[in-house]
Amino acid sequence: MPKVGMEPIRRRQLIQATMEAIDEAGLADATVIRIARRAGVSAGIISHYFGGKDGLLEATMRQILHDLGEAVATRRAALGRAEPRAHLEAIIDGNFDRSQVSGPVAKTWLAFWASSMHKPTLQRLQSVNDRRLYSNLCHQFRRCLPRDEARRAAQGLAAMIDGLWLRGALAPEGLDVAQARRLAYDYLDQQLAREPALA
Amino acid sequence: MPKVGMEPIRRRQLIQATMEAIDEAGLADATVIRIARRAGVSAGIISHYFGGKDGLLEATMRQILHDLGEAVATRRAALGRAEPRAHLEAIIDGNFDRSQVSGPVAKTWLAFWASSMHKPTLQRLQSVNDRRLYSNLCHQFRRCLPRDEARRAAQGLAAMIDGLWLRGALAPEGLDVAQARRLAYDYLDQQLAREPALA
DNA sequence: TTTTATTGATTGAACGTTCAATAAAAATAT
DNA sequence: ATATTTTTATTGAACGTTCAATCAATAAAA
Numbered sequence: 001m002p003k004v005g006m007e008p009i010r011r012r013q014l015i016q017a018t019m020e021a022i023d024e025a026g027l028a029d030a031t032v033i034r035i036a037r038r039a040g041v042s043a044g045i046i047s048h049y050f051g052g053k054d055g056l057l058e059a060t061m062r063q064i065l066h067d068l069g070e071a072v073a074t075r076r077a078a079l080g081r082a083e084p085r086a087h088l089e090a091i092i093d094g095n096f097d098r099s100q101v102s103g104p105v106a107k108t109w110l111a112f113w114a115s116s117m118h119k120p121t122l123q124r125l126q127s128v129n130d131r132r133l134y135s136n137l138c139h140q141f142r143r144c145l146p147r148d149e150a151r152r153a154a155q156g157l158a159a160m161i162d163g164l165w166l167r168g169a170l171a172p173e174g175l176d177v178a179q180a181r182r183l184a185y186d187y188l189d190q191q192l193a194r195e196p197a198l199a
Numbered sequence: 200m201p202k203v204g205m206e207p208i209r210r211r212q213l214i215q216a217t218m219e220a221i222d223e224a225g226l227a228d229a230t231v232i233r234i235a236r237r238a239g240v241s242a243g244i245i246s247h248y249f250g251g252k253d254g255l256l257e258a259t260m261r262q263i264l265h266d267l268g269e270a271v272a273t274r275r276a277a278l279g280r281a282e283p284r285a286h287l288e289a290i291i292d293g294n295f296d297r298s299q300v301s302g303p304v305a306k307t308w309l310a311f312w313a314s315s316m317h318k319p320t321l322q323r324l325q326s327v328n329d330r331r332l333y334s335n336l337c338h339q340f341r342r343c344l345p346r347d348e349a350r351r352a353a354q355g356l357a358a359m360i361d362g363l364w365l366r367g368a369l370a371p372e373g374l375d376v377a378q379a380r381r382l383a384y385d386y387l388d389q390q391l392a393r394e395p396a397l398a
Numbered sequence: 399t400t401t402t403a404t405t406g407a408t409t410g411a412a413c414g415t416t417c418a419a420t421a422a423a424a425a426t427a428t
Numbered sequence: 429a430t431a432t433t434t435t436t437a438t439t440g441a442a443c444g445t446t447c448a449a450t451c452a453a454t455a456a457a458a
């Protein structure tokens with residue numbers, strides 16, 4: 001059924017199938033045959049479009065990071081120069097979106113997280129994303145807290161977000177998004193309450 | 200050099216070598232040959248003492264969980280009926296001990312964490328440990344907070360601990376234990392400040 | 399007819415496991 | 429003490445399996 005312009009279609013299908021395969025069997029057992037079968041194509045097509053299995057895995061991680069960045073950016077775009085609290089809440093909401101989207105994404109994310117410790121390519125992607133989260137948080141906290149307190153608050157909130165999400169990815173029943181948001185908001189409130197005001 | 204009573208020695212050597220191999224190359228590339236070479240023995244000995252590679256991996260995770268439990272228990276044993284805050288601080292300190300011990304342990308822990316999503320045996324071990332942490336935290340918070348608030352504080356602190364440790368395991372420079380403790384203590388203080396007192 | 403997309407059998411490398419062979423220590427007999 | 433036997437610990441080559449990658453063959457669309 002070869003039609004012209006299949007590349008973007010196949011790429012999307014294979015990336016989606018990769019997440020499903022990792023969700024189903026784990027990264028170690030997500031073989032090219034398993035992924036290809038899920039996408040309804042043959043194994044050889046992976047090398048054709050991604051240069052090999054590693055290329056597909058990297059593309060999949062890029063997709064997840066892209067979606068995450070977009071989930072945050074979309075929510076913040078509507079805010080303009082709103083209060084810091086609104087921006088910080090948007091960052092929290094955006095970060096818990098990735099779990100809301102699906103269980104496969106969460107498990108794939110954690111699998112890549114572990115894998116990135118020993119694969120320089122993935123590590124770079126992960127590091128860039130991490131720094132972006134910290135930088136965004138820090139910048140907003142700076143609008144109402146002194147420098148050192150802002151840094152501390154940003155690190156604490158980043159850890160809280162990652163921790164909640166990590167525990168959610170591992171729990172058989174998945175992440176309780178409403179509760180996770182409540183705990184993150186709670187932490188946020190306490191950090192913002194440190195300084196009475198700063199007109 | 201076969202001497203009698205080698206079993207406990209070899210088991211310890213191989214478990215240690217497993218952590219080092221995972222630290223060095225990741226779980227995926229921690230082959231039996233690599234592990235055996237690190238321990239200074241041949242590959243076959245792994246099947247002899249652990250029944251196979253899976254048995255060795257399970258034993259390694261058990262060792263890590265055991266050490267963690269002991270690190271917490273040791274610190275709490277000296278406290279007796281001390282204030283809840285002292286017990287909670289001991290739990291925090293004990294949990295950050297596992298990173299203090301070495302980088303290999305942290306990376307192995309994260310590798311198992313990801314792997315446990317698809318290996319029932321590891322999942323059970325991980326789940327038991329998780330519930331113990333939550334249960335311990337919840338019990339201490341109950342001594343000075345109402346039920347719902349205690350649960351929330353326990354879940355928040357557990358997420359904070361895991362998040363700090365997770366980010367530490369991934370950071371190239373490792374976990375800054377002093378700073379992690381500061382952030383966890385900080386969260387603890389805020390939770391305990393919710394209720395003025397409860398004589 | 400030419401181009402584009404896809405297949406799937408094949409290849410070679412790497413893995414975990416097995417097991418007959420070996421060697422050192424311990425036990426026993428001399 | 430010394431020699432012999434038994435036990436225990438260990439090796440490493442061989443085996444079967446599994447995987448990712450390759451590429452000649454194929455088929456549909458342009």
